[in-house]
Amino acid sequence: MSVLAAGTQTGNPIVNISIFVAFVIITLVIVIRAGRTNTNATEFFTAGHAFSGPQNGIAIAGDYLSAASFLGIAGAIAVYGYDGFLYSIGFLVAWLVALLLVAELLRNTGKFTMADVLSFRLRQRPVRLAAATSTMTVSLFYLLAQMAGAGGLVALLLDINGRFAQSIVIAVVGVLMIVYVLIGGMKGTTWVQIIKAVLLISGAAFMTVLVLAKFGLNFSEILGKAQEMVHGSTATGVAARDVLAPGARYGDSTTSKINLLSLGLALVLGTAGLPHVLMRFYTVPTAKEARRSVVWAISLIGAFYLFTLALGYGAAAIVGPDRILAAPGGQNSAAPLLAFELGGVILLGIISAVAFATILAVVAGLTITASASFAHDVYASVMKSHDVTEDEQVRVSRITAVALGVAAIALGILANGQNVAFLVALAFAVAASANLPTILYSLYWRRFNTRGALWSMYGGLISCIVLIVFSPAVSGSKSAMLPGVDFHWFPLSNPGIVSIPLAFLLGVVGTLTSRDNGDPVLNAEMEVRSLTGVGAEKATHH
C-alpha cells in the first residue's frame, strides 16, 4: 500500500494486457463470423437492418460511453465533486431530443447516412456535400480525441511510458479498428459495441455495489467521507473545495459560469446530431425498434451515470484526491485506483481492459460512419452523380476506412500528450450547430429549403471552428493546446452558446430570403414517410 501512496504503477500490467488481449481475440472471432454475411451495401452499412431494438440500444450505449465519460467523469467527480456530476447530466437528458424528435422519423426517411434525410427533399448535391462535410468533421474531431487519449490511457493502465512504445500501442489500436470495420462492417462493429457495453456497465455496477456495501448502503456517509478526504488534501487549492455543491470547477468567474451554460447547451443538443449515433438507427428494421433502441440506451446510459456518481465520490472517499492526482493518469486514474482498492489486481485488470476496449469500440463506430458518408454521399452522389453500384460504394467505403485509420494513427501519435480534451466538447458543439437545426427543420418545417440548409450547416460549422481556434482552449491559457502563444479573442472554450442559436437563425433567414418553395411532391413524400414508415416498412396484410 505504501508503494501505491507514492503514486507509482498500480496492479500488474501483465494481467491488464492479458484480459485486454482476451477481449480482442473474442471480438475478432465474432467480427470474422459477422463479416461472412457482408454481401451487399445494406449489410455492410446497416447490418441489413437486422438488429433488434434492445440489441441496438446496448450498442448505442457502447458507442456513446467513451473512455472520457467513464474515466473522465468518475475522475471529475472524485476531484471536483458536484460539477463532474452536473456535466454527466447533459449527456443523459440529451437523449430525450433523440427519442422525441429525431430517431423514429430519421429511421423512416433515410437509408445509410444522415445526409439521406437532410437531402431528401432539397437539392441533392450541395446539401449532401454539406452534410458529409459536417459528418466527417464531427467524426474526425471525436476520433482524434479518442486516439490521442489512448496514449495517456496506455501509460496509466499498461505501464508503458516511453513515447515510442506508446506510439506502437496507438498504431495497434488503429490497425485493430481498421480490421473490425473492413471485415465486420456495421454488423461486426455493432457486436464489438454490444460486448464492450455489457462489460463496461456490469463492471461499473459491480464496483458500485462494492462501494455502497463498504459504507453500509448509506450514500450520505460516502459523501461525508469524500468531503472529509478532500478537506484533508495537501494538494494546492483542493482542500478548500466544497465537493458536495456546484462551483468547484466552473465557479471562479462569470466567464467560467457562461462556459458551463455553453457546454450544457452543446451537450443537450449535440447528441441527436452526432452522425455515428444517427447511423445506428438504420441498423433496426422499423421506427418502433428505433424507439425501443433509445429506451434501452436511456436506461443503460442513465444507470451508468448514476454508477459513476457513486464511483466518483467513492474514489474520493476511499482513495482520496491526493493519491488520485499523484497517479500517472491524474484525474483519469480515479476509477482504476478505486477498482484496485475494492478488488485487487484482477478487478483493476478487468476495468483497465474494459476502458481500453472502450476506445476500440468507439473509434470503430466513428470510422464506419465517416467512411460510409464519404462513399455514399461524396463519392456516389456528388462525384459520380449516383452512377455507381452499391458494391462500388462498399469498396470505396473500405478504402476510406483504411485511409482514415492510417490518418487517425498518424494524428493520434502526433497529438499524444497534447491537451485535446476540448475536441470532444467541440464535436458536440459542431453536431448541435451544423447538424441538429437542419435535421429538425427538414423533418418539421415544410417551407424549409436548400438555402436555409446550406446557410445553417456551413454557418454552424464555420462559426464553431473559428470560435474554437480563437478560444482559450487553443491558445492563451495554461491548459491550452498551444500554451506558449496567445492569439485568443473569444473568451469561452465552448462555442455552443453563440454558434447554436446562430445556426438555427441562419436556417430561418436563409429559407425566408429564398423564393425556393421546394418540390411539393417530395415534401409530401418525406412528411408522410417520416411519420408513417411507408416505403420503409412492410405493410401488414389483413
Add this chain to the structure above:
Amino acid sequence: MSTTRTEPPSPSGADYLAMQASPEFAELRSRLRRFVFPTTAFFLIWYATYVLLGAFAHDFMATRIWGNINVGLLLGLGQFLTTFLITSIYVRFANRELDPRAEAIRNEMHWSQQ
C-alpha cells in the same frame, strides 16, 4: 434497395400528396406534435433551470436536506427521474396513439396500389 424482404410497391407522388392532405394523416401529425413539442419545451426549460442554478446559485444548491444530501444532489437526481419518466410516458403514448394510426395509413397506401 436490395434487402432480403419483399418491398411493397412504392406509392406515387399523387398518393403522397393525397395522403398528406387527408384528415387521418393530419390527425396523426397533430397528435405527435401536440405531445413532443410541449414535452421538449418542458425538459429543455427544466434542464436549463438546473444548469443555471448550478452556475449561479451555489448556496441554494448547497442547502442540506438530510445528512449530506443537499438540494443540488436532489435536483440532479430529479433530472434522471424526469428523463426516465418522460421516456416511459412517451413510449406508452406512442404505442397507444401513434403506432395504430401510422399502421393504418401504411396499409391504406399499400392497398391503394393493388
